[in-house]
Amino acid sequence: MKRLGTLITTAIVLYAGAMNWMVYERQRSVSSLDRYRAGVTTFLGNELHREQWMGIYRNHKRVGYTGYTIEKMFPVEGVEIQTTMESRMDIDLFGKPQTLDINGSLVLDETMRPLTLYMDVSGSTGSFITISGKREGEHFGVEVRRGNLRLLRVELPLIELHLGNGLVPNLPVSGYKVGDVFEVPCFDPLFMGRAVARVEVLSREVKEVDGVQAEVLILETRFRDITARSWVTPGGELIRQEFGPPLDDLLLRRETRKRSTQRP
Amino acid sequence: MNPALALIRMRVASLRNGAQNVGKDSIAKVFVVLFGLGNVIGIGYWVSAVSFRFIESFPAFGASLNAKIVALLFFALFVLVVLSTVIVTYSTVFLARETDYLFQHPIPPRTIFFLKLAEAIAFSSWATLFLCMPVLVAFGVLRKAGPLYYLQCAGILSAFLMFAGFTGATISLLLAPVLRRLTPLQFLGLGAMALVLLGWTFLYSFGLWGFKGDNNLLLLDRFTSRLTAMHSPYFPSQWASAAVLAAAAGNHREVLFHGSTLLANTLLFLPMLAWYSDRLYGRQWVSLRGFSAPDRKGPIPVVGTPAARAAQRGPLAWRALGKGPLPAITLKDVLLFARDPAQVSQSILFLVLMVIYSLSLLNIPDYFSSPTLRLVIYFANLGAVCMILSSFTSRFLFPLISLEGRAFWILGLAPLPRTYLLHQKAFFGLGVSLFLGIVLVTVSNAVLNSTPGLFLGAIYTMFLAAVCLTALSTGLGSAYPVLDEDNPARIAVGLGGTLNFFASALSLAVLITLQAFPYLIFGVDPGPWVGVSHLLSLAFTGLLSAFAFGLGARALARREF
Numbered sequence: 001m002k003r004l005g006t007l008i009t010t011a012i013v014l015y016a017g018a019m020n021w022m023v024y025e026r027q028r029s030v031s032s033l034d035r036y037r038a039g040v041t042t043f044l045g046n047e048l049h050r051e052q053w054m055g056i057y058r059n060h061k062r063v064g065y066t067g068y069t070i071e072k073m074f075p076v077e078g079v080e081i082q083t084t085m086e087s088r089m090d091i092d093l094f095g096k097p098q099t100l101d102i103n104g105s106l107v108l109d110e111t112m113r114p115l116t117l118y119m120d121v122s123g124s125t126g127s128f129i130t131i132s133g134k135r136e137g138e139h140f141g142v143e144v145r146r147g148n149l150r151l152l153r154v155e156l157p158l159i160e161l162h163l164g165n166g167l168v169p170n171l172p173v174s175g176y177k178v179g180d181v182f183e184v185p186c187f188d189p190l191f192m193g194r195a196v197a198r199v200e201v202l203s204r205e206v207k208e209v210d211g212v213q214a215e216v217l218i219l220e221t222r223f224r225d226i227t228a229r230s231w232v233t234p235g236g237e238l239i240r241q242e243f244g245p246p247l248d249d250l251l252l253r254r255e256t257r258k259r260s261t262q263r264p
Numbered sequence: 265m266n267p268a269l270a271l272i273r274m275r276v277a278s279l280r281n282g283a284q285n286v287g288k289d290s291i292a293k294v295f296v297v298l299f300g301l302g303n304v305i306g307i308g309y310w311v312s313a314v315s316f317r318f319i320e321s322f323p324a325f326g327a328s329l330n331a332k333i334v335a336l337l338f339f340a341l342f343v344l345v346v347l348s349t350v351i352v353t354y355s356t357v358f359l360a361r362e363t364d365y366l367f368q369h370p371i372p373p374r375t376i377f378f379l380k381l382a383e384a385i386a387f388s389s390w391a392t393l394f395l396c397m398p399v400l401v402a403f404g405v406l407r408k409a410g411p412l413y414y415l416q417c418a419g420i421l422s423a424f425l426m427f428a429g430f431t432g433a434t435i436s437l438l439l440a441p442v443l444r445r446l447t448p449l450q451f452l453g454l455g456a457m458a459l460v461l462l463g464w465t466f467l468y469s470f471g472l473w474g475f476k477g478d479n480n481l482l483l484l485d486r487f488t489s490r491l492t493a494m495h496s497p498y499f500p501s502q503w504a505s506a507a508v509l510a511a512a513a514g515n516h517r518e519v520l521f522h523g524s525t526l527l528a529n530t531l532l533f534l535p536m537l538a539w540y541s542d543r544l545y546g547r548q549w550v551s552l553r554g555f556s557a558p559d560r561k562g563p564i565p566v567v568g569t570p571a572a573r574a575a576q577r578g579p580l581a582w583r584a585l586g587k588g589p590l591p592a593i594t595l596k597d598v599l600l601f602a603r604d605p606a607q608v609s610q611s612i613l614f615l616v617l618m619v620i621y622s623l624s625l626l627n628i629p630d631y632f633s634s635p636t637l638r639l640v641i642y643f644a645n646l647g648a649v650c651m652i653l654s655s656f657t658s659r660f661l662f663p664l665i666s667l668e669g670r671a672f673w674i675l676g677l678a679p680l681p682r683t684y685l686l687h688q689k690a691f692f693g694l695g696v697s698l699f700l701g702i703v704l705v706t707v708s709n710a711v712l713n714s715t716p717g718l719f720l721g722a723i724y725t726m727f728l729a730a731v732c733l734t735a736l737s738t739g740l741g742s743a744y745p746v747l748d749e750d751n752p753a754r755i756a757v758g759l760g761g762t763l764n765f766f767a768s769a770l771s772l773a774v775l776i777t778l779q780a781f782p783y784l785i786f787g788v789d790p791g792p793w794v795g796v797s798h799l800l801s802l803a804f805t806g807l808l809s810a811f812a813f814g815l816g817a818r819a820l821a822r823r824e825f
């Protein structure tokens with residue numbers, strides 16, 4: 001009986017030691033990540049799935065929407081992060097009104113490096129281009145096609161990648177602090193290439209959000225010579241995004257998925 | 265027979281007898297208790313569901329704020345259950361009469377310790393379990409969680425309450441030898457210091473002074489964000505809230521991880537407490553029961569000297585009451601109260617609740633400025649203040665007769681009718697509850713800037729409420745005494761205590777409805793109808809008090825001791 005007691009005590013101590021060590025290790029691994037990766041980890045938190053939907057307005061008139069989802073998945077190979085992007089916008093293409101649709105998905109590994117990419121840019125006349133990418137050794141190969149015709153093939157370095165929406169990218173990060181600066185490579189579907197988005201957290205202010213006062217962080221993002229100023233909650237929700245020239249007539253405002261995806 | 269098994273059998277038999285006695289009680293009493301409990305659970309669910317839905321309706325931050333509220337709920341529960349277990353463990357493990365009785369038998373201290381500890385934790389946390397589960401169910405419904413969520417929540421909540429209970433018990437065991445060496449003044453001083461420190465941390469976390477009244481959600485968000493302990497991955501409430509949030513999101517890996525962390529740390533208490541019970545419990549129990557306590561009183565004054573005469577006279581305040589049975593019995597009640605650390609600490613907690621409530625009124629939103637909305641706030645405040653007073657009378661006045669316990673025969677031998685005892689308890693209780701109620705209603709109405717008419721109306725209502733509540737508590741306390749129980753907290757949550765609580769709530773609802781009806785029917789300026797409502801309230805108070813006193817007096821007169 002006495003030995004049984006010792007055995008149970010040892011088992012409890014080992015169990016508690018193992019669990020507390022795992023908590024410590026998990027915390028240590030998060031704090032050893034760079035700010036971007038740590039921000040994405042806290043953005044997801046206990047959730048497996050998060051999304052944000054924005055209405056696109058030109059001169060106070062709604063001209064489209066853009067939606068972004070991020071999902072943590074657990075395949076046999078390990079942890080994967082799947083991001084999807086969906087944008088629809090009315091534009092004037094060579095003086096002719098067109099509706100531009102961009103749909104895509106990017107699958108990342110645990111370290112936010114890309115595994116696969118697929119994007120489709122289409123208009124009312126059909127698909128313009130299809131972009132696909134996959135990991136090839138120490139590179140990430142990207143191929144641009146129009147129908148069966150290969151237009152372009154590039155090899156990108158295997159570093160972290162974020163999926164852009166054709167405008168200025170919004171990072172899935174929470175826990176911003178004033179003074180933080182992030183430089184994250186983003187894939188731009190319109191330019192069919194990769195460019196670095198530089199995000200700087202300017203200030204923390206109280207603004208009116210959804211009719212009530214809330215604390216937001218003011219972010220300035222520079223991407224391909226365009227500057228955007230965004231309101232983001234401490235939890236990482238993008239509330240509003242205003243653009244500098246040449247997109248200064250555009251404005252993004254947060255809305256629900258239902259509102260975004262319903263047909264006019 | 266194994267002593268542990270024998271004690272468990274005794275407890276099971278006691279529970280079975282209790283359950284059988286429920287059937288013997290009046291159907292009305294059982295119905296009121298069950299109806300009241302059902303209402304508490306139902307209202308808890310409804311209020312939580314409405315609040316969660318309201319916050320979630322702000323798409324930008326609603327979901328994250330709701331998650332923070334769940335974290336805050338676990339944080340608050342942790343603090344409350346730990347505090348409650350500290351007090352209950354001290355009185356159950358060291359001071360309870362049953363513990364003395366068990367020590368007279370050949371039962372190992374470990375068995376006694378774990379039996380009393382289990383009782384203390386169960387007693388401290390059962391109400392939390394009942395109140396918290398509807399909130400978590402409402403959260404699961406909001407997040408459209410699957411059936412597994414509810415099972416996971418029940419498991420997490422149980423492990424969490426066990427952890428909080430063990431933490432409180434450990435603190436109590438560590439503090440017990442220190443408390444024994446403190447004088448009452450030192451104890452109160454330390455308690456006040458701890459309260460000031462906790463209060464300052466609480467108010468600092470709110471950032472209360474930097475806000476105008478209409479920023480309530482921002483205030484809540486900032487409060488939940490600033491409590492760093494709440495978000496620490498090493499803090500137990502964070503393990504529990506993270507597990508619940510992960511369960512709501514269907515993230516079973518995270519549920520397993522956080523749930524296992526919580527369970528592992530809960531189990532870790534078992535070998536530590538087992539070691540304590542084997543090595544130290546017996547000795548500490550002996551020293552705390554005073555069998556070997558050092559004499560702190562100092563030299564006894566010589567008979568006939570001024571010091572001896574002063575010692576015989578007693579405090580000036582008691583001499584002012586004069587001689588006779590009333591000051592004597594009242595002095596006895598006050599001394600018994602002051603000598604019970606559980607009573608003193610819980611009354612301090614009650615005072616803290618009053619202060620927090622009064623401070624929260626400072627933040628009434630600016631848009632409650634129209635006469636109608638101000639009336640709504642006025643009556644809501646009146647209801648809240650009366651409910652605070654009701655919890656006071658249920659917790660402290662209801663057990664007064666029961667606390668006479670087996671020594672009731674001493675009072676029974678005194679040349680006094682038994683109804684005198686009932687009236688003494690009632691007047692003593694009325695004095696205390698009127699004082700607390702009037703202070704609270706005056707402060708709250710001053711903060712709310714009520715008009716003179718409403719101010720006087722509030723004081724009048726509070727007077728009637730104090731009479732009703734005192735009459736119910738003492739009347740029902742005499743009608744349903746628990747004379748074999750020496751823990752007042754247990755007496756207050758027994759069947760009679762629960763009946764008293766719901767009867768008090770019901771009588772307050774009637775009283776405030778009577779006071780509010782002219783405003784409901786005739787608007788903000790009901791004229792002479794206010795006087796009619798005052799008269800009706802007075803009549804209701806008179807009838808209720810006469811009924812409750814009559815019930816208590818008859819039961820007390822018939823009782824055999």
